[in-house]
């Protein structure tokens with residue numbers, strides 16, 4: 224029930240937004256994320272956007288994964 | 302942004318990350334002479350770990366134990382029987398999440414009732430139930446409100462909507478569950494030895510990182526808030542092992558892109574407005590005080606439990622061991638019925654039928670590998 228794929232907001236209305244999820248469009252509620260803006264990615268659960276994906280943290284996570292891998296590789300070389 | 306998000310399932314990242322996890326798990330093993338053990342609290346984690354292959358890849362090095370986070374699976378049999386009995390009443394439309402349809406009641410399932418002609422509707426977006434009520438003013442529309450902290454806010458939205466539109470024929474049968482009381486129950490019971498929890502990414506959107514501090518302060522156990530994609534799961538497990546090796550208990554937010562320190566405050570306001578704590582009965586556990594949320598008395602008109610009475614007898618006894626699976630005491634394949642009398646076509650317990658059930662996850666993805 225809980226896993227939501229990030230959806231991109233392409234049209235914002237007062238309490239709802241049209242989002243794009245991997246090419247298909249659907250309308251979701253945005254009452255819980257009133258600060259959402261066009262172009263933001265949101266996590267949707269049961270028809271409601273629950274959280275806005277923070278791009279800088281998403282980027283940091285990827286960098287961290289790469290660091291873990293690189294640390295391992297450099298240890299293997301030693 | 303999409304490119305960044307896609308990295309969480311990029312094999313060029315996931316494969317070496319899996320190797321890094323195996324390596325640090327072996328280090329743990331050399332130090333402590335055993336595998337590190339973590340409980341994934343969330344049913345969606347159980348499914349994701351199985352579906353992505355992470356559980357299978359790590360099976361020799363990390364003990365990943367499914368916990369009590371599948372809302373359908375933790376619903377006790379009497380509640381399930383009550384919801385099925387509710388559907389038997391005349392002039393009613395029952396709206397529900399799809400997961401509930403095939404959950405075995407003592408005598409039948411909701412699907413059986415639907416086939417027999419009862420009006421039972423599966424909704425992806427629960428708020429639509431209010432529209433169903435509006436369109437059917439001569440019927441009572443009841444939503445089966447089963448869920449944890451991620452779903453509960455949506456139930457409050459429905460009440461808000463019904464209130465705003467002054468809809469008198471809509472109510473919710475609340476059977477909600479909270480994560481903290483059940484984690485405390487498991488830790489107090491001390492039945493499972495754990496080196497930490499993989500904490501649910503989406504429940505944490507609501508609760509926030511700081512809400513788990515009791516794990517550290519009162520139980521000296523770590524928790525890592527973890528997402529659902531392959532790299533997110535692997536890095537969550539990596540951090541969990543790293544914390545276990547350090548000997549320091551801490552809460553780590555491995556999913557900061559969507560989980561904040563204090564959670565979604567707008568959602569908190571909705572919860573505070575409509576809901577109050579209540580005791581809830583958990584499958585295989587019994588009643589845990591204050592482990593659920595119910596509507597405040599001023600919203601009784603939307604509370605199906607206050608508006609309708611259902612008679613259910615003693616639940617039928619089966620050999621289903623979902624209760625032990627939920628508590629992390631046995632793996633699904635240790636249940637004697639697993640894959641024999643119990644399989645997805647003919648489920649004996651909810652853990653085999655729910656989209657987040659441990660037995661369903663094992664059956665679908667891991668029968669070969671264990």
Ligand code: SF4
Pocket residue numbers: 620621622623624626633636637638639640643644648649650651652653654660
């Ligand atoms: S395999 Fe079936 S009977 Fe056994 S615990 Fe799982 S759901 Fe229950």
